[in-house]
Amino acid sequence: MRNSRxxxxxxxxxxxxxxxxxxxxxxxxxxxxxxxxIGLTSNESVVWSFRLTGVLLVALATHMATTSRNAGDPAFRRAALVMILASIGLAVLTYLAPGTATTGRWVFVGIGAGFAALYMITLPIKSIGYKEEQPTSA
Structure with missing residues (x-):
């Protein structure tokens, strides 16, 4: 969106x-x-669950790309707020997951927390060159 807040x-x-x-x-x-x-103990059930999660991530990645390019500002703002909650949730659940705390786990905790922080920092920033619509008088 060219003229997006x-x-x-x-x-x-x-x-x-x-x-x-x-x-x-x-x-x-x-x-x-x-x-x-990420330091989890693997068995066939866990590996299969992660494979199913991969399918869901394909859908989510496609939806995020489409939303970021085509949704109007109010719909995008709501989606970004949901992504803040999802990013924090993924970071916390990855941190609390059973198993050993590996470097990979810390990388994913950092990625989740980093995206939540980026959304929280960028949502209030007014985009450079954004032209707000002036109210029309009757």
Whole structure:
């Protein structure tokens, strides 16, 4: 959206969709490596659950990319607020997950917290060049 109040937040959402798409690809191709990377004990059920999560991340990445490019400002703002909650939730749940605390786990906690922080920082910023519509007098 060229004249959008949330230009920077839209960029954050695009980058987030790329991160989710890459994660989805890894989860679909080699979920065992991902499970061990974040320090979980792997069995067939866990690996299968992560593979299913990869399918969901494909849908979420596509939705995020579409929303960031095509949604109006009010709808985008609501989606960004949901992404703040989702990012915080993913960071907290990754931190609290059973298993050993590996470097990979800390990377994903940092990514989740980082995206939540980026949304919270960029949502209030007025985009440079944004022209607010002037109220019309009757």
């Amino acid at each position: 949330y230009r920077y937040s839209r960029l954050v959402m695009i980058i987030g969709s790329i991160v989710f798409a890459v994660s989805a690809g890894v989860l679909l191709v080699d979920p065992f490596a991902f499970v061990s990377y």
